[in-house]
Amino acid sequence: MWNTIWLTFHKFASPKHFYALSGRLVPWLGALTLLLLLSGLYLGLFVAPPDYQQGQSYRIMFVHVPSAWMSLFVYTFMAVLSGIFLIWNIKLADVMIRSSAALGASFTFLALATGSLWGKPMWGAWWVWDARLTSELILLFLYLGYMALVAAVEDPRSAGRAGAVLLLVGVVNIPIIHYSVEWWNTLHQGPTVTKFDKPSIHPSMLWPLLLMAGAFQFYYFTVSLIRARAEVLERERRSEWVRELIASQSKG
C-alpha cells in the first residue's frame, strides 16, 4: 500500500510526467485565475461600498492584503519544499522553489508598494517604521538573500541545496523576527479577517477580498508552474524525452 503510493508519487515527481501533467493543468488554472480576478475586481471596485472612515482609498486593500498573504504563503511553501528536497532528494521540489522565489519577492514588493500608497493619505507618510511594514521589508530581504545565494553558487545542484538550507533557517526565524518587531513598534491596524470570533469586516467587502485572495493564489500556481516547466526543460535538455518533444514540435 505504502509502496504503491510512494511509486505513484515518484512517477508524478519525475520531470517527464510533471511536464505533461502541468501542461494540461496550466490552461485551467489560468482560466480560474482570470475568473476570480475579474469577479473580485468587479465586486471590489464597483459593488463594495466606500468605507465610512477611509472613503475610496481602502479599496487598495483588495490588492494589498492578498499580496501580503501570498508573500508569507510562498515563503512557507518554499520552506516546505526545501524540507522535501533535502530529505527525499526530489529534484522537482527544487525546481518549484526556484520558480517561486521571484514570484514571492514580487508579492512582497507589491504588498510594500501598495501599503505605502495607502499609507500616504491615511497615516500621512509614505513609510513609517511600523512593525508589520518592517517585518514585510525584512521578508523581502530574506527572499532577495535567497535569490542572491542561489545565483552566486555555480554548481546548480549545490545551489539548490544551499538555498534550501537557507530557507529552512529563515523559516525558523520568521516568527521570531515577526514578534520581536511587533513588540518593538506597532501602528498598523489589527487583523480584521482572521480574528477568531466574527470578522469585523462587512461581507460586501469580505467577498471581493476572498475572491482576490483566491485569484492571487491561483495566479501564483499558474505562473510558478509555467516557470517550472521552462526550468524542467532547461535542466533536462540532454534527456531523450525533451529531444523527442522538440523534434515533434518543430515538425508539426
Next chain:
Amino acid sequence: MVQVFWALLRRDLLLAFRHRGELLNPLLFFSLVVTLFPLGVSPEPSVLKTMAPGVIWIAVLLAGLFSLEGLFRSDFEDGTLEQMVLSPFPLAWLVVAKVAAHWIVTALPMLLLAPLLGLFLALPLEGIRVLEWTLLAGTPFLSLVGSVGVALTVGLRRGGMLLTLIVMPLYVPLLIFATQAVTSAVAGLPYDGALDFLLALFFLSLTLAPFATASALRISLS
C-alpha cells in the same frame, strides 16, 4: 567527544594567536565605526546617549560578521575542512568548537572594549553594565547564526557581501532585544525581559544552528 572539542578549540586559538596582527582588526573596525557616528550625526551628549546602544550593537554586528567570514576559509583552502567532514566525530560538534574559538578570539575582546566606547557615546554606567550583559548573551547567537551563512558561502569567491545579505535579516531580533534592554536600563525601566529573550535566542541557536552549519558545510564541499 570532549577531547576532540578541546583539541579543536586549542588548535584554533593557537592558530589565531600565531597571527596576532589579525586579531586586532575586528576591534579596530569596531571602534572606527562607532567613532564615525558622533562625527556624522552629532557630538551632543543627549543625542549620543539615545543612539549609543544601537550604534554599538550595529558596529558589533558588522565587525562580527566580517570577522566570521574567515571562520572556515583557511580550513577550506588547505583541506582540513574536508577531513573534519570525513572524521568519525559529529560535524555539528566540531562546528561548535570552531565557533567557540572564534567567539573567544573576536567577540570577547569587543566585550572588553565596549565599555570604553559606551563612555565615548555618553552612555551612563547603568547602561554600560546592561550593554555588557546583552553582549555576553547576544554575541554567541551572532556567531552561531553567522556560521550557517559562512558555511553556505565558504566555497564562493566573493562571499563577503553575500554573507551580509543573507545573514543580516536574521539578526533583527537580536538587535531589537539588545538595544531595548540597554535603552530601558538607561531610562530606569526593567530590562530583564529583553535579556531573557536574548538568552532564549542563544539557546535556540545553540541547539539548532550547528546542525544547519554542518549540513551547509557538507553541501559546500560536495
